[in-house]
Amino acid sequence: MVFKKMLGALGVGGPSVDTVLSNPNTRPGLPLTGQVNLTGGKNDVELAHVTLGLVTRVEVESGGGDHSTTGEFHRTPVAGRFTLTAGQQLSIPFQVDMPWETPITDVYGQRLHGMTMGLRTEVAIDRAVDKGDLDPVAVHPLPIQERILEAFSRLGFRFKHADLEYGRIHGVHQTLPFFQEIEFWGTPQYPGINEVELTFVANPQTVDIVLEFDKRGGMFVGGHDSYGRYTVSHSDAETTDWARVVDGWVRQSVDQRQAFFAGRGGFPGMGGHGHGHHGGHRGGGMGGMVAGAALGVAGGMIAGEMIEEAFEDDGGDFGGDFGE
Structure with missing residues (x-):
């Protein structure tokens, strides 16, 4: 999936970001590659950083019950502080090395019901962070x-x-x-x-x-x-x-x-x-x-829900970050 989004943190007329995965399919321990395409807005903007994060949903036991929360568990910096000039088009290649413990989301080309995984693009300026939409990622078994x-x-x-x-x-x-x-x-x-x-x-x-x-x-x-x-x-x-x-x-x-x-x-x-x-x-x-x-396995096999729906309550009780 490709998304192009005006950076809300920068207001109307701000720059836009378009993140493209070379291939959304990967395995634990293998790289995920692509590019972050930035287009400048009406004015020059100094960006603090561009960072990619792997996001998923986790079940948490607390207070005698269980609830699910969504958060980021692995971060990869793409670019540090730089100035994006008005109208400038900039493409930044990236490689995200998947942790070996990354959970499996897909088997035989089918999404596992209940499993969600996405790559989120974060673009920050001073005192403002825009966490963009999610690119779905398919993690196949070793x-x-x-x-x-x-x-x-x-x-x-x-x-x-x-x-x-x-x-x-x-x-x-x-x-x-x-x-x-x-x-x-x-x-x-x-x-x-x-x-x-x-x-x-x-x-x-x-x-x-x-x-x-x-x-x-x-x-x-x-x-x-x-x-x-x-x-x-x-x-x-x-x-x-x-x-x-x-x-x-x-x-x-x-x-x-x-x-x-x-x-x-x-x-x-x-x-x-x-x-x-x-x-x-x-x-x-x-x-x-x-x-x-x-x-020839039948029964108990249901396609997973759309990743956009699964990530509706991004952040949960962990504030959105699980840490590395």
Whole structure:
């Protein structure tokens, strides 16, 4: 999407900005490129800076309830202080390096329901900041993330929901103040597993996989959650049977449940990978994800709402900035 907007902070007759993305599709860790085109107004104007920010919507738990807020989580400077003369046309190229932990918004070319991502252009003069419209950005999974998502689908899990949760995951190094949850409905192939919540936390070398299993209780026992954490290498994406690996992760959780209710006390270890859980977030929400026809997956796949509608209450209770 291309937008051209008169800078409201500078009043009638002020300059306009037109931000163009070379390609709105990207992946975590890859660059997003384009140019910011500025056109001078009736008078010379000294601009303090031009900055681009990645903006998304996050679920926040506070006061005993949950609410969603929108904010900026990554900023890239495009230009410092300069004078834009009357009628001048100026094109400024940019490159935004996507954080490795950037959440996935699109799978198989389909927007995940509940996921929003935009690139916002901020033009500032002294004592005034104009935060322009948003260019939608599509973040596709890394190869290893895509293989693991495919594995869940092949094992019969149905995508249910996807969202972002404000907070930290216990035992996992994060650079962003939120994490993505991708939730699947259980499948009869794994009795007792009601839902699975999947979180990816990527870095340049590896991806941490955090799984939370919501388990159904029997007639005389209550349900409970169990957790698993695993670390995989990007280099294993094309050389591993991920359906077999994911099956092992899930069956390990099923075995834990049987051991727990057999009175052996607690859960066995996680095979040297360690275990952890999502800290400081609600137990249920994960969001709804669109799967690809390539796997023949049906159900739970709904196209996301328009990004303009999703960003209506930009700012929320965080004042619009999550920080880097």
